[in-house]
Amino acid sequence: MQGKRPGRLLKANKLNVPEKLLAGADVYRILYTSAGLNENNVEAVCGLVAIPSKKRQRTNEVVAWAHGTIGMHQSCQPSNDPNTTFLGPMSGGIGAIAYGTGKNAVDGEAKFGVLQTLINQGRMVAATDYYAGLGQPANAQQHYALGVPAGAAVLDSARAATQLAKRLGSAYKTWKLATWGHSQGGHAALWAAQIAKDYLSATKSARDPSFAPVGVAAVAPATSFVATATTPPDLIGRHLGDLEMHMPASTAGGQGVGAVGPLLFSLVTSAWAQYPASGTLSNTARFPGYPTSVPAPRLDQVLTAEGMQTATAITAGCLTAESLARVIKYGNPAQNAFFVQPVWGGPTGPGGTWQGQLDATCLNPASDPALTSWCTWLAYNQPGPDGINPFTKLPSGDVLIAQGMADNTVYCQHAGRSVPLGADCLSRQYYDSLAAMCSTASVTLDLFAQTRKSPATHFWAPGQIADNGKGRFKGSALYKFFNGAFSNGLGTGCTATVR
Secondary structure, three states, rough: OOOOOOOOEEEEEEEOOOOOOOOEEEEEEEEEEEEEEEEOOOEEEEEEEEEEEEOOOOOEEEEEEEOOOOOOHHHHHHOOOOHOOOOOOOOOOOOOOOOOOOHEEEEHHHHOOOOHHHOOOOOOOEEEEEOOOOOOOOOOOOOOHHHHHHHHHHHHHHHHHHHHHHHOOOOEEEEEEEEEEHHHHHHHHHHHHHHHHHHHHHOOOOOOOEEEEEEEEEEEOOOOOOOOOOOHHHHHHHHHHHHHHHHHHEEEOOOOEHHHHHHHHHHHHHHHHHHHHHHOOOOOOOOOOOOOOOOOHHHHHOOHHHHHHHHHHOOOOOOOOHHHHHHHHHHHHOOOOOEEOOOOOOOOOOHHOOOOOOHHOOOOOOHHHHHHHHHHHHHHOOOOOOOOOOOOOOOOEEEEEEEEEEEEEOOOOOOOOOOHHHHHHHHHHHHHHOOOOOOOOOOOEEEEOOOOOOOOOOOOOHHHHHHOOOOHHHHHHHHHHHHHHHHHHOOOOOEEEEE
């Protein structure tokens, strides 16, 4: 989009929202600009904004929400179905507190949920689609798990929201900003918090207010992608690629979908292979979206012919029961291979279970030079100090990381009530990497043990961290984190606990 800076509000259309889902607020579907391949290659992104109505006191605090994986096509995104994927109950939306199944399930009411409570506090909430739609090919895919465009989309949704607030009468010249996300959105929220100060400063226009990033809440975030040269020996083979490669996965409703690796890496590989062709990477860019030290990755370098067929089919639409069924066959990895060897691995784990070999391959590039591009991209898009990229590695403000210890999607598997080792929980790995922040910010790792009443799974963690024990957001750990981060009242120190 020639002549446009990132973070410009292009359009805003007010929606009719059922009062039973959200009261005392106005909800808008927005179109705004954000970084594509870099901050000089600007794309249009869709999103949503909920703002307290004129009758309520509006603060200068904005929460930017980043949703989890729901598919890469625009039709899947929150702005296309706000009543379900934004206003709806958790974990699909951020409305009513809901998690678990059966007699122990928590099924709260929207009026006591996260979104309504934030609105009652006078806060504005922005939600990005991540998607670059306007002016892109009809089959263009979301920039899935790519750090710069994902983080930028989160930050620019907040900037667009404040421009909308100004149109509606708010006159704040400084805004406090918290980012928050789940799974894919946890990765995006962390990246937003990392690049926030530099990106917002570098792309600021004279009309923009100032932003003060106060913290990030990342629930079951996609973090430790791959081992690098500084990885401790005990963590080699214990990163996202290897651990989830053959991990049995389940949906929010408990439906089995086979191995989670082929499911999520269908989105990763397809999006990453297409990304370099989505525009021109400027030589003067401060925020390049991918490493230029290696050639652009190709699907046939990393996926088998069968894997490429699966990835193409899964990325064609939203994640439905039909698309999820396509990965069932990979539950038998000896007969059906999604990745090429040696990435796919073999029965080298305890009891003959299959283990991926991505870490070992990436630590020895000479073993398979064709995979060098993929290994470099994985390290580049890895959030936190373990990422290999030219950006600030530590997030701005306070940090809350939450995850269940029965998470078989973003790996965290640990029995009992002790804090797991990094080898057994990716959130622990990320938490440990933030040790340098302990003297300057509050860094909390909040884990959930699996019990009869606590599912502690991937899809229920957002509801658990936002529940005060009575199906209400007020008084919960997430509620306290937002209040403390916005008021600078959380103090300093690093704390890991198991509930």
